[in-house]
Amino acid sequence: MIDDRLGSPIARVLRGGTLVAVTVVAVGYVLGLITGDDGPGTTPLLALLASGGADALIGAGLLVLTLVPLAVLAVAAIGLARSAERSDMVASLLTLALLVASLATAILVSAPA
C-alpha cells in the first residue's frame, strides 16, 4: 500500500513547497518587524499583493502554502497515470478539480468589479 515510487516525488513537493512558503512568510515577517508599522490588518489577498512590501510577501507565502496540496494532487495524478492505476488517478483528478474550482471561485468572488 505504501509506495515509494509515488511517495518520493510527493515528499519532494511537500518539503520544497513548505520551505519556499515558510521562507517567504519569514522574510515578510522580519521586514514587517524592521519597518515597525502595525500592518494593514485583515485585507483581501489581491489587494494585499498589490500593495507590495512586507505584508504582500507574507500574503504570497500563505498563498504558496495553500497551493502545496494542489501541487501534491497534480504530482500524484501524474504518478498514478504513469503506473496505470486508473481508479486512484480519477480520485486524485477529481479532488484536484474540486480544489481548483474552490480557488477559482474565491478569486472571482474577491476580484474588484
Add this chain to the structure above:
Amino acid sequence: MSIDLLLALSGVLAGAFGALLGLGGGILIVPILTLGFDVPLTTAVGTSLVCVIATSTGAAAFNVRAGLADVRLAITLGAGTVVGAMIGAVIAGFLPERMLAGLFSALLLYTAYTMIRGLRRPASAPSNDDEGDGPSSPSGRGAPSYRSHRLPLAISGSVLAGNVSGLLGVGGGIIMVPLMHLVMGAPMRISITTSNVMIGITAAAGAYAYLFRGDIDPRLAAPVVLGVVVGAAFGAAMSRRLRTGWLAVLFVVVVLYVAAQMGLRAIGGSA
C-alpha cells in the same frame, strides 16, 4: 514582540499536537486566538485553516519521505472529504448548529467508547497494530504492512467527515483517524500519518475563500504559521518514538475533550 512570541509558541504547541495525532491543530488554534488574543472568530477560523495546511505539509513531508503515510488512501478518502466540505459549506446556513453539535458529540462519544474497547483488547487478539520491522513492511523502513477494509463505507464516512468539518469548523482528522483505524483496520500510526496528508487537502478547499476574502491578518498569521511548521516537524518526529498505545490514549483524551465542547455547544453553552 512578546505577543508575537506567544503567538509563535501557540503555533508550535498546536503544530506539534496536530502532527502527533493527525488532527491539524485547529482544535487548539481557534480557542487560543479567540479566547487568548481576542481575535474575531472568522479571522481565527481562516488563520486556523492556513495553519492546518502548514501542519499537514510540515508533518506529511516528514512522514511521506519516511514511507509512513498511505498516500493512495489519503487521495482516495481526500476526494470524499473535499466533496463533503463543499456540501457542508453550502448547507451550513440551513441546518441548526446546535443539533449538529449534539450529533457530532454523540458520534465522538461512540468513537471514544469503541477506541477504549480496542485498547483493552487482549494482546493475543488478531490486530493490524502488529507494527514490527519485519520483512512484510512494504517500504522496508519500519512501516507496518496491512490491508485496508470496507473502502466504500470509509469513503462515505470521509464525505461525512468533510461535511462536519465544513459545518462546524473542526478538522476532519478527528473523524478520519478513528474511521481509518476502526473501520478500515489501518494501524493507529498509519491512520495518523495518512490523516496528516488528508487534512491539508481538506483545509485548502476552505482556506482559499478566507484568504482571498480578506479574513486573514498577515501580521497575526505569520508568527502562528512559522510556529506551526516548527511544531509539526517536531510532532512528526516524536510520533515515531511514541508507542502506538500512548498515541491511542492521547487521541481518546482529545476526542472526549472535543465531545464535551460540542455537547456544551449543543445545550447552549459558550464552548
